[in-house]
Amino acid sequence: MSARDQVLGAIRRALAVTGEEPSRRKIVADRLADHPCGVIPARGQLLPAARLALFQKRVELVAGTVARVATAEDVPAAVAAYLRADGLPPAVRRGADPRLGAMPWEREPSLAVAVGASAGDDLVGVSHAVAAVAETGTLVLLSGPDNPTTLNFLPDHHLVVVDAATVAGDLETVLSRLRDTWGQGGGPGGLPRNVHLITGPSRTADIEQTLILGAHGPRRLHVILVGEP
Amino acid sequence: MTRAATSDTFADNARHALADPALQGALAFVETNFPARRRAVVDALPEFEALRDSARDIKAHTLAHLDLYLEAWEARVTEQGGQVHYAPTAADANRIVLDICRAAGARTVSKGKSMVGEEIGINEHLEQHGIVPVETDLGEYIIQIRGEMPSHIIMPAVHLNRHQVAADFRRVHADLPKDRDLDSAAALLNEARATLRRTFLSADVGITGANFLVAETGSSVIVTNEGNGDLTCTLPRVHIVLASIEKLVPTLEDMAQLVRVLARSATAQEMSVYTTITTGPRRAADPDGPHEYHVVIVDNGRSAMLAGEFRDMLRCIRCGACLNHCPVYHAVGGHAYGFVYPGPMGAVLTPSLIGVDRAGALPEASTFCGRCEEVCPVRIPLPRLMRFWRDRAFAQHLPSPVSRAALAAWGFLAARPWLYRGVTGLGTRLLARLGRVRGRFAWLPLAGGFTATRDLAAPQGATFQQQWRQRAASGPERPRPRTVPSGNPHGRGSEPLVAEPRAAPAPAADRPSGRPRPVAVGEPERPRGPEARP
Numbered sequence: 064m065s066a067r068d069q070v071l072g073a074i075r076r077a078l079a080v081t082g083e084e085p086s087r088r089k090i091v092a093d094r095l096a097d098h099p100c101g102v103i104p105a106r107g108q109l110l111p112a113a114r115l116a117l118f119q120k121r122v123e124l125v126a127g128t129v130a131r132v133a134t135a136e137d138v139p140a141a142v143a144a145y146l147r148a149d150g151l152p153p154a155v156r157r158g159a160d161p162r163l164g165a166m167p168w169e170r171e172p173s174l175a176v177a178v179g180a181s182a183g184d185d186l187v188g189v190s191h192a193v194a195a196v197a198e199t200g201t202l203v204l205l206s207g208p209d210n211p212t213t214l215n216f217l218p219d220h221h222l223v224v225v226d227a228a229t230v231a232g233d234l235e236t237v238l239s240r241l242r243d244t245w246g247q248g249g250g251p252g253g254l255p256r257n258v259h260l261i262t263g264p265s266r267t268a269d270i271e272q273t274l275i276l277g278a279h280g281p282r283r284l285h286v287i288l289v290g291e292p
Numbered sequence: 293m294t295r296a297a298t299s300d301t302f303a304d305n306a307r308h309a310l311a312d313p314a315l316q317g318a319l320a321f322v323e324t325n326f327p328a329r330r331r332a333v334v335d336a337l338p339e340f341e342a343l344r345d346s347a348r349d350i351k352a353h354t355l356a357h358l359d360l361y362l363e364a365w366e367a368r369v370t371e372q373g374g375q376v377h378y379a380p381t382a383a384d385a386n387r388i389v390l391d392i393c394r395a396a397g398a399r400t401v402s403k404g405k406s407m408v409g410e411e412i413g414i415n416e417h418l419e420q421h422g423i424v425p426v427e428t429d430l431g432e433y434i435i436q437i438r439g440e441m442p443s444h445i446i447m448p449a450v451h452l453n454r455h456q457v458a459a460d461f462r463r464v465h466a467d468l469p470k471d472r473d474l475d476s477a478a479a480l481l482n483e484a485r486a487t488l489r490r491t492f493l494s495a496d497v498g499i500t501g502a503n504f505l506v507a508e509t510g511s512s513v514i515v516t517n518e519g520n521g522d523l524t525c526t527l528p529r530v531h532i533v534l535a536s537i538e539k540l541v542p543t544l545e546d547m548a549q550l551v552r553v554l555a556r557s558a559t560a561q562e563m564s565v566y567t568t569i570t571t572g573p574r575r576a577a578d579p580d581g582p583h584e585y586h587v588v589i590v591d592n593g594r595s596a597m598l599a600g601e602f603r604d605m606l607r608c609i610r611c612g613a614c615l616n617h618c619p620v621y622h623a624v625g626g627h628a629y630g631f632v633y634p635g636p637m638g639a640v641l642t643p644s645l646i647g648v649d650r651a652g653a654l655p656e657a658s659t660f661c662g663r664c665e666e667v668c669p670v671r672i673p674l675p676r677l678m679r680f681w682r683d684r685a686f687a688q689h690l691p692s693p694v695s696r697a698a699l700a701a702w703g704f705l706a707a708r709p710w711l712y713r714g715v716t717g718l719g720t721r722l723l724a725r726l727g728r729v730r731g732r733f734a735w736l737p738l739a740g741g742f743t744a745t746r747d748l749a750a751p752q753g754a755t756f757q758q759q760w761r762q763r764a765a766s767g768p769e770r771p772r773p774r775t776v777p778s779g780n781p782h783g784r785g786s787e788p789l790v791a792e793p794r795a796a797p798a799p800a801a802d803r804p805s806g807r808p809r810p811v812a813v814g815e816p817e818r819p820r821g822p823e824a825r826p
């Protein structure tokens with residue numbers, strides 16, 4: 064007997080089922096197809112302006128920072144301003160995301176912008192989130208050439224651009240949008256390798272329960288929120 | 293082989309723990325720190341209790357259909373280019389992981405935190421076969437270089453103070469300058485961060501656990517704060533996920549519900565920093581990520597638990613809240629339990645994994661105060677399950693003849709209420725008279741174990757049943773039974789006999805060496821809310 068049959072057989076014996084029962088199979092198929100929502104906290108269920116304000120507040124509560132700009136054209140200047148304020152060298156690395164690519168980086172002539180995954184020697188990474196969650200101040204990023212995962216974790220400073228229109232009240236709204244884009248249950252393409260839900264900069268409290276920011280990931284998380292609701 | 297355990301010497305382990313001042317200093321902080329912080333974050337979410345119900349129901353539903361969800365999940369993983377390996381036992385899991393590592397030509401393996409990895413002893417297994425596993429979670433790294441088991445399922449090194457950690461770093465990082473300053477937690481973190489960066493970048497295989505497996509998408513989900521888990525599963529060429537069968541949930545929405553209760557219960561955060569949903573290996577166009585994605589799905593005793601009363605235990609999401617609220621854990625810490633799962637959840641789970649004959653002392657080590665059940669995010673009836681283990685141990689004649697005889701005598705009386713009332717009434721009056729002068733006993737026959745470390749308060753004259761009858765008769769309102777009086781979270785004082793410590797423990801400030809500092813330092817200029825403290 065294969066290990067697979069052994070494990071599934073043991074589970075079925077314990078549950079006193081065969082796995083063939085039509086009623087059980089239907090319950091499972093329905094649940095996977097309908098993916099019902101459970102309890103959604105009221106906190107994030109707000110009109111757009113209040114939702115953005117909540118998002119900003121939640122990011123700040125988890126030790127992130129937020130800059131708001133009117134349009135995507137203003138992002139390079141906001142990036143340069145962050146670097147100046149922190150006394151960082153004028154160099155960043157970003158992914159191939161077309162939204163980032165379309166931004167007027169040439170308006171910041173002293174800023175060096177590298178494109179591609181990080182090998183661990185970049186101080187500042189710039190990513191574009193696919194969405195965000197106001198309830199918890201969470202950013203949602205997808206792996207891939209547009210926003211390589213290494214940029215989220217290796218640089219000391221992670222700058223994340225978020226389009227205000229994509230800030231949802233709750234996580235379930237974002238997950239169901241992802242499902243619509245990537246296909247039911249993974250669909251033909253399936254989800255990207257990683258969906259990252261990021262809430263604040265990296266931290267640890269493993270030594271004497273003392274909170275320290277910047278464990279293995281970024282020490283700082285800076286959100287650039289683009290546009291009005 | 294499941295990892296070696298010392299649960300059978302619990303009583304000795306506990307005695308040592310009680311006499312260890314550094315450990316007691318660390319534990320005092322768990323006791324004061326965690327319950328209050330969890331309370332605050334729970335109070336900030338009006339829907340929390342409803343979310344607990346939802347979380348319990350999701351896990352119960354999944355367990356009742358586990359065979360079908362496993363099949364659905366497996367089909368998705370395979371579709372997305374991942375590989376699923378079934379491991380009926382710990383030995384199977386170890387062998388599978390070793391085979392994958394060998395096929396990858398691995399010499400160094402980076403590891404994210406995995407409790408099932410601790411359970412099966414994967415590190416020892418790899419080491420025995422010439423592969424170097426390096427834990428990358430800061431707490432796990434610390435206990436790995438000390439050769440210890442985790443003492444907590446969320447904070448593995450919670451039993452240590454920073455001076456102990458500094459000494460270990462000086463011993464292990466021998467190539468660094470001798471006179472470097474390792475006095476602060478931040479300095480220790482920076483050293484570990486720099487050391488482990490090299491491991492991340494050079495490891496051939498990364499092994500992580502999984503907080504959830506999502507059937508709908510074939511994904512594994514890890515929930516972390518440090519970012520080490522993500523580096524572990526992104527930088528090496530091969531990613532192995534070690535997960536036990538009860539990690540399954542049906543859909544992404546179900547995961548979202550569980551994530552809400554997990555972070556609040558585990559670390560009093562609204563949301564952990566990194567919740568990462570991983571599906572398959574890197575895609576063709578991806579510039580980073582592993583080329584292979586394997587999931588080793590471990591049974592190791594779980595399927596047997598599905599059959600009976602212990603199915604409830606399989607709802608556990610390993611949040612650690614029951615440890616943080618347990619007076620026994622606060623007193624003896626995690627290592628006394630002798631296995632990787634301590635506290636109330638360990639007292640139920642460990643006998644299932646290594647046998648009640650070896651771990652029978654763990655479910656005995658409970659006051660049944662019920663705090664664990666009160667805080668468990670998936671509402672596992674932990675005291676009831678411990679009681680089941682006590683029953684089984686009794687049925688297997690495991691307790692000593694003396695305690696069996698005492699229990700039998702008590703059972704005889706309890707089944708004959710008139711005799712019970714007579715005997716207890718007599719005993720109470722006798723003790724009340726004998727203890728009239730001092731109000732307490734420093735020693736009593738048959739109670740030497742109790743009075744060795746504290747006095748037994750003398751009864752006030754009437755038994756509980758007598759007092760109860762009087763109250764019921766006197767007031768128009770019947771007194772309502774309560775298990776835990778408000779304002780007295782330990783339930784002490786709810787019984788007619790009150791134990792009092794012979795000497796009050798030294799106030800925390802006077803405790804010897806290395807008391808943890810209750811401050812959160814980091815970058816003080818940053819705004820920080822209650823949930824910003826992991």
Ligand code: SF4
Binds near residue numbers: 557609613636637672
């Ligand atoms: S038993 Fe409940 S409280 Fe304890 S770790 Fe498991 S889920 Fe958390």
